[in-house]
Amino acid sequence: MNKKYRITAVLLIICLCISLIPESVRAQEPEEVPLEEVKEPERPQETEKLQGSDEAGEVSGDDAAEDVTSDSESSDVKALDAQSGGEVIEPEVTVEDEDPGKGRLRGDVPEEFYGPDGGIRAKATGLQHNSKFAGYNIIEGIDVSKYNGTINWTAVKKSGIDFAFVRTSYRGYGTGKLANDAYAPANMKNAAAAGVRIGAYIFSQAITVEEAQQEADYLLNSVKGYNITMPLVFDFEYFEGGRLAKAKLTNRKRTDICLAFCERIKAAGYTPLVYANKSMLTNDLYASEISSKYLIWLAHYTSASNYTGDYTFWQYTENGKVSGISGVVDKNVWYAKPGEDSMSFGTPGASAVVTTPDVTELSGKASSYDKVKLTWKKIPEATGYAVYRYNSSKGAYEKIKTISSANTVSYTDTGRTMGTTYKYRVKVYKKTESGTVYSKASNTVSVKTDSTMTGKTNATSVVVRKGPSTLKGKLTTLKINTGVTITGISGSWYKISIKTGGKKKTGYIKKSYVTIIRKPTLSVKAAAPDKIKLTWDKISGASGYEIQRYNPSTGKYVKIKTIKKGSTVSYTNSGLTSGLTYKYKMRSYKTVKGKKIYSYYCPAKSAKTN
Template sequence: MKHAAKWMRSFIFVVLLISVLLTSHSAALASGVMPPATSANLKGIDVSHWQGTIDWKQVKNSGIAFVYAKASQGTTYTDPMFSTNVQGARAAGLPIGAYHYASPSAPYSPDDAKAEAQYFVNVMTNGGMGDFGEIMPVLDLEQPTSTGTLTSDEIASWARVFTDTVKSLTHRHVMVYTGAWFVQQYNDFGGKLSDLPLWIARYGVTQPPAVGGWTEWTAWQYDQDTVPGISGNVDLDYGPTSIDALRGNLTYTVVFKDADGTVLSTKQIGYGSAANPPENPERTGYTLTGWDIDFSNVTSDLVVTAQYKINHYKVVFMDSNGTVLDTQTVAYGSSANAPQTPSKDGYTFLQWDQAFNKITSDLTVKAVYEPKVYTIIFKDYNGSILSDSKVKYNMPITAPAQPSRTGYTFTGWNQKFTNATSDLTITALYKINQYQVIFKNDDGGVLSSQKVNYGAKPLSVKAPVRTGYTFVGWFKSSKDTVPYNLQTPIKSAVVLSARYAKNTAVPGGVKATSAGYSKVKVTWGPVSGAQGYQIFRATTKTGTYSYLATSTSSYTNSGLVTNRAYYYKVRAYRVVNGTKVYSSYSTIVSGTPVLAAPTGLKASRASSTSIKLTWTKGTEASGYELFRATSYKGVYTKVATLTSGSTISNTNTKLSKGKLYYFKIRAYRTVNGKKIYSGYSNSVYLKTY
């Protein structure tokens, strides 16, 4: 941080550094180092009036994620750019916090620390930071005492009083900014500040030294450099990986418990805020009356417990004719007391219609008597009970609602019934429904008409034939794209119409050409609308053709015998409503796999008695045979056999001077121990000199 006393800090730092080097025992090395920064750590800056007017939008766009601005120093100084910096940073959407440059002096006085803390809070409040910043306030502790001398314990106590005072006034944690040199100068503060968040200043290292009892940093001022939007150099800082780790908000734990101690919810609540209670708990037999303590202004950890009162219920004892025999008020879970047993002419008291030994709601308890009754059961066709009733002697029997059975018509009951004189089981009767199934041709003519029982399947109908067309199925509607499945059980009347598709056009331009010593490639012209083509092969033109494959453009038939003729035909198809509609077969074509003849044969004089021959390598050749003649129409004699397919030249020697020679070459391939040959290449000739 840039301040008027920076020269003093630099001077002391140099003196300390020389002293450390001379003793070869750096405090940082003795106590280890803190973690390094990584790419995940946020980057920030700290500013004061020394940076002048700042273009905060440029700063944010450069990748800066947070900023600290100097607010105050001592008890009388306010940074003149503080309010402007706060407004500018917030307008640009940058989280901003404030720092106070400490000015402790001797002799030690806690009141001095409190006064500077109060002044710092006042400056924040009056400078547009009444919420005390998006990130926690900072104590800048780097200036030695201006008068007299303070011990390390006194410096630590001064800082503790300051941070505690700011914390109590703002309800925010307070971070300590200091340099490693300053901590070492004051004997690591005796380790008494290591519980506070640390903003360490240390340049030129990859890991700041572990000093003052701190083992990790919350922020690290690691260098000075230029930042877009700021004139001149500015302090550069690393922060935590999340801005939330810089906020420093004080929170309290509020635990809501049920009456039995069950935790209903646990919430972290900011100072002075209200906690939201959980959904009202329920306790069987009780009514919630509220909570045992107030939680509308949380200033400490709280345990809040639900309060209840027990419920009371009305229990009415009633005779079978509705006469009230007794009324009682009973607490939840308690038992009601039965009144004197009632009586009724012609009946015997049997019991009360329900238990009342543990009351959980309002209850009407009726006397139950035992007359003579009969069981009347109505059953459906499958034995399921439609009704099961108890009917007093000679009382009318009431049938249930007329049942239904899918695919059937209800015709009545299997026996008569009027008044109950005995136990009865009565069963429903049905007759099966029949439906008309009509098969029509596409011209509307009826091909078949059948009456089919519900759930049965219609008899199959021979598929109609139409020249030049393919039958693709029976359809219920002209809009249907999937044929009707004749295995579908009939559940209603159905009219099915035949549908045809015009046969696919025959492929034209079919050709079969050698694609190697064991391959033939079959090609054809595309057919409009075709979705695929089937290729068939025979070994004689009139022989049996076997299916080879389905393709969309061409097909290469491999694994063939060299120099043997094969015959092919192709048919196209397209899919209409799930059915393949084929064309007729194409014209039959033949193709013979052959070994390709060498190409590019050339002759050149190697000497007065030798001629060098070169050619282009054959991709399938195992070797080559070279032939020579002494006249254009003369007899060619084999003069060399070359056993490598990679050979592309040969020199024919011991020739006569000044004589004209003719040459040609053929390739061979060894298949199953037998040589197969290509045709001859073009012939070349050359005269020796």
């Protein structure tokens, strides 16, 4: 057979053999071995049992179970839903997802904790202490949170650690909700049992004084039942992209937030402590104002801090090693004057309890288009009152006035916008030796300013324009003392409703050509068989008042008196006939450029002589 044909025959035989192999066998690929699930390590890793843990005093067996707290955080990724077309199911955001501690406390330390003067990750030895602490006792301590995992506190104590600040709570960096650190109860209990002095802290994201006070109350509640022998701490630091960083507060507001927290803690009988890094203390707070009243805990990760302000505690590294803790931990020193190292910062006794003032009752009403008058019930034990108005852009109440007199029970909020609703609350405060204590907020009142206001023209010939500019066309001209209804404001112009040519139109008039003067509220009553007394409220800006009495024989009102002082608020009409009814009305006036500009008349009031 020709060689060419032999080769062709062999190829045909091979193809025939392949076709006889089952398709399922041909399509089979090697089985893929699934990868084990890998979780992102947190700081620190899970604590391993220490060698020699059967020593007396160490936690083992059933007691060890009390020293373990579960962390509900998970880095598991939800699988794709086969029926959703491959769409990723996003987990619901919880306050635990917004824990600001998952930044620095897990090892992601912002640059400001080091500073441009030396980003040296300080070691446990070789620290250089500021000369101002010469002669002080230098006491070693740590601060911990759930990110340090389960801790063997007996081993910690044996390693030379004398105190610990335990994170018990935090505020979410997004929603601002408050939450507890799940590891706190075990840390507080076991640290104290091992002989470690304990304090506690809240990782703040407060952006108002009210939130700082709320955080203080939350921290106080979290330490109930524990023997606190170190300060209670306000951890004030930024979380990148968090609510505190985004709020861009002034130094004054940030400082007031710290002071408000400290006042609340002090009033409860504990010692407050403000924690902040060097950058925050130097650039974002009035640190000397805080340190003049309360203790400072400096965070500056270097072997020798050059911070010149006052501080009592120094957190010098986030990378410390301590027996009993797996991974790294924040390490601190406490500079204690001789004798202070044995002092107790203190769980308060009954004598330290301060009673909060009673809550007041608030009412309010619009007093004009741009004013709201608030009044409240007097509280006997009050030192004063704090007035708050709701800020819708921030979603929080802001203090607008502090009333320092306990006898003052009203306040007028001016400069408001026409036809706008405002919400208010009032808190009672009381000053004590321990600090200022505030009551809970009063009831909320909502007040809408007047949607319109009335005024009178104060010039002999006032041009009404089609728009808020002298370049706009003229609608009409008004004489002096012509009443106008103002419906809005546009810069230096009033927007008014006016009738011209038999039609209702919108016009604009210069503010300087209109006098706003409110009409009085009149009351009348018999004072004697031949006298009736009239009283009214004082009108702001009034030069005087004009009183008229109705004449039944002519069917008209006749002027009977002109009051030439705006401060006068009463008049007695005498020489009347006993047993007759008399009717009165009045208006206020303001002298402008030598001319009297009158308000509208008030509603008529009647009284019968005796």
